[in-house]
Structures are given as C-alpha cells and as structure tokens.
Amino acid sequence: MTHRGPAARGRFITFEGIDGAGKSSQIAAAVAALRARGIEVEQSREPGGTPLGERLRELLLHEPMHLETEAMLMFAARREHLAARILPALEAGRWVVCDRFSDATYAYQVGGRGLARDKFDALEAWVHPDFQPDLTLVFDLSPAVAAARMSASGAHPDRFEREQRDFFERVRDAYLERARTAPPRVCVIDADRPPERIQAEIERLLAERFFA
Secondary structure (H helix, E strand, C coil), rough: CCCCCCCCCCEEEEEECCCCCCCHHHHHHHHHHHHHHHEEEEEEECCCCCCCHHHHHHHHHHHCHHHHHEEEHHHHHHHHHHHHHHHHHCCCCCCCEEEEHHHHHHHHHHCCCCHHHHHHHHHHHHHHCCCCCEEEEEECCHHHHHHHHHHHCCCCCCCCCCCHHHHHHHHHHHHHHHHHCCCEEEEEEEECCCHHHHHHHHHHHHHHHHCC
16 A cells, blocks of 8 residues: 655635725636646635634624724634634645635724734734735725725625725725735735736736746
C-alpha cells in the first residue's frame, strides 16, 4: 500500500470592498477558475459561514445596536467561522474563498463608524493571532458608482447599505489604508471596469501568486 503524507495546507483568499463594488460575480468566477485547476474549494462569507454565524449575520445586518456590540458580534461570528470551517478546511488541504474577513471590520467599524483602533486590534489579536488571508483582493470603487449599482439592482438594502455617502467614503479610505499597510497580502482591484477585464486580472493574480 502506498503511504500518502498529510495534505498540503490550503490557501485562504478573501474578497473585500464597499457594497456595490461587484464582488459576488467575481468570487464565483474565481472559485470556478480554481476548481478548473483541480483544487477543492469552499466558498463562504462573513458575517456568516456557519449556522451560528448566519444567525448572527441576521442580527448584524438588521438589528440596531451599539458600535462595540456590533464589533464584538462580528468577531464572535468570525471565531466560530475559523474554528468550525476555515481552519479545518485549510488543514485538510482545501482552499477557502471568502466574501469579507477582518479587513471588512476594520473598514466598516473602524473607518466607517469610528470604533477605536486599539479595540479592533485587541479583538483581532484575540480571535486570530498571527493568522491572515494568503491573498486579499480589495475592489475599489467610488461610492457614487456603487450606490448607482445598488439602486439599479432593486435589492432591499440592509442597515449598512442604507448608510449615507460619507460613510462609504470613510469605508473606502479605510480599505485603501489597510492595503497600504499590508502589502503584498492586499491587492487593490479597480472595480470600475468591465467584469471580463476584472476577471482576467484576478485570474492573472491568482496564477502569479500561487501557480507560477
């Protein structure tokens, strides 16, 4: 009998950006491209990703709450997501592609809402010390264009999506700040382009980062 060693660790890839930046279709395309290479991929999202996380997501998206409660619930859902799904998948050699992770909490709660940076740092260090995605793609788009896209979609907005334009300007600025402080993990994608051009850039980045 041939002995098979332990599976190589999987990769963790996250997609980030303000609401309306066009992440969803590009996540699906990236997952399909990875699977075409024979990689076993799990697709997930935050907040959410587990039964408990999805219940917390409903509270976070629709129930008014104190800013610090919001941040702690985000990280509570993330801790469950890591323990129950992300880390076991990576250890088994599967890749995980996730719509949002801690960069979103930094952008929305610190940048958008004004959560103290030291409180965010403490939560991040507690929930996932020394753990970050292998690659993060930040979809950068002006809030005006994003708002027009959201309006055209006809979707019923959650309480984050109902925020004013200046909120999303702060979120966008926080994402770009995070990108400047975390190269080469975080790559900024110009999301104001045709989807096929964005998809081609993402596939090139994936090839260069993981398959070169």
